[in-house]
Amino acid sequence: MKVSLLFSLSLLTTALAIPFHALELEPRGNPAKVSGAPDPVPTLNPVGKSHSSVLVHPWIPASAIKNSSRSPCPLLNTLANHGYLDRSGRRLKKSDFETGLVQGINLELTFAAALTDNAFFKLADNYGFNPEDPRANLDLEQLNVPNETEHDQSMTRKDVIQGDTLHQQPKMIAQVLGDSTPPSYPYLNTSSFGRTRLRRANESLAIGSRPLRPEEVASCNGEAALVVILLGETRRRNSESDDWLVKKERAGMWFSDERFPWGWKRSSVPITLGMMNEFAGRIVFWQNYWKGLDCGLGSGKGETLPLGKC
Numbered sequence: 001m002k003v004s005l006l007f008s009l010s011l012l013t014t015a016l017a018i019p020f021h022a023l024e025l026e027p028r029g030n031p032a033k034v035s036g037a038p039d040p041v042p043t044l045n046p047v048g049k050s051h052s053s054v055l056v057h058p059w060i061p062a063s064a065i066k067n068s069s070r071s072p073c074p075l076l077n078t079l080a081n082h083g084y085l086d087r088s089g090r091r092l093k094k095s096d097f098e099t100g101l102v103q104g105i106n107l108e109l110t111f112a113a114a115l116t117d118n119a120f121f122k123l124a125d126n127y128g129f130n131p132e133d134p135r136a137n138l139d140l141e142q143l144n145v146p147n148e149t150e151h152d153q154s155m156t157r158k159d160v161i162q163g164d165t166l167h168q169q170p171k172m173i174a175q176v177l178g179d180s181t182p183p184s185y186p187y188l189n190t191s192s193f194g195r196t197r198l199r200r201a202n203e204s205l206a207i208g209s210r211p212l213r214p215e216e217v218a219s220c221n222g223e224a225a226l227v228v229i230l231l232g233e234t235r236r237r238n239s240e241s242d243d244w245l246v247k248k249e250r251a252g253m254w255f256s257d258e259r260f261p262w263g264w265k266r267s268s269v270p271i272t273l274g275m276m277n278e279f280a281g282r283i284v285f286w287q288n289y290w291k292g293l294d295c296g297l298g299s300g301k302g303e304t305l306p307l308g309k310c
């Protein structure tokens with residue numbers, strides 16, 4: 001998600017066993033097996049099958065909602081497009097964001113509240129509200145404030161010096177989908193998102209954007225981690241974050257249409273900051289790997305990495 005949060009490094013813990021969180025397979029069959037690719041079919045039964053998020057909350061694109069407002073954050077827009085946030089995307093209070101995040105993706109309440117408080121606190125001066133006032137509210141587009149709740153080096157949005165930081169860019173989405181090695185590999189994972197992060201940092205600095213603040217770097221890594229957590233599938237219980245695979249067709253739907261892909265189910269366990277840091281740590285590891293950095297971090301699976309150390 002694009003809303004900034006200072007992911008507390010102190011909350012990095014030793015490797016978490018990632019609770020199994022599988023997703024119902026879409027009915028259209030599996031992507032063609034590419035040589036060298038693992039078997040694409042997660043073989044365990046999905047957990048939490050009774051919760052049919054997408055049926056109860058159908059996707060209606062923002063363009064079909066009169067005068068709707070959308071943000072630079074694919075997650076929040078997806079929640080609005082599925083009605084977990086008011087489909088107008090307007091006059092959303094803190095309690096609306098918290099409820100939407102919890103009900104829509106099973107984000108842990110304390111995590112949802114921290115993200116929400118952070119955004120309202122940052123934007124209080126911009127819009128002249130008291131962030132403690134439960135009546136304070138935002139339209140989604142009002143989150144598009146560079147240096148506050150919007151940052152450069154985003155995966156699918158341009159930098160502020162390029163102009164439009166609000167809308168997803170089809171060309172940038174295609175680049176994210178091409179960051180696997182080889183580009184034809186049918187999945188994204190922590191490794192490909194490490195490449196995405198490296199590429200976006202390089203591109204951003206090359207056009208003259210300022211380096212990100214540590215807090216913004218943490219947001220970038222957290223956003224990439226969340227895509228793997230939300231859309232990823234894994235074949236093993238307690239799989240480590242590197243083993244989670246995101247089908248590119250699902251990632252494409254998410255980024256382009258800002259919708260939960262076919263057959264998507266929310267996680268049956270609350271998504272915590274610790275879980276996000278675990279995945280983000282691996283994305284940082286792979287970013288350094290692809291950069292050719294020897295950070296002395298080893299390549300063992302599942303270790304927790306000190307974000308930003310090298």
Ligand SMILES: *[C@@H]1O[C@H](CO)[C@@H](O)[C@H](O)[C@H]1NC(C)=O
Pocket residue numbers: 067090
């Ligand atoms: C859209 O909503 C905004 C905020 O509520 C309002 O100021 C504006 O007048 C509305 N525009 C139209 C065309 O309804």
Ligand SMILES: *[C@@H]1O[C@H](CO)[C@@H](O)[C@H](O)[C@H]1NC(C)=O
Pocket residue numbers: 146147210
């Ligand atoms: C954003 O922050 C950077 C440094 O953190 C500063 O140089 C720049 O002026 C800020 N831009 C705006 C529009 O506030």
Ligand SMILES: *[C@@H]1O[C@H](CO)[C@@H](O)[C@H](O)[C@H]1NC(C)=O
Pocket residue numbers: 038179180181182185187188189190191192242243244
């Ligand atoms: C992650 O994706 C890359 C391709 O980008 C692939 O080579 C690698 O095997 C994948 N990792 C796992 C653990 O499946």
Ligand SMILES: *[C@@H]1O[C@H](CO)[C@@H](O)[C@H](O)[C@H]1NC(C)=O
Pocket residue numbers: 195198199202291292
């Ligand atoms: C990014 O820049 C680093 C060094 O400046 C370089 O080693 C690396 O290949 C670049 N990566 C990409 C994906 O452009």
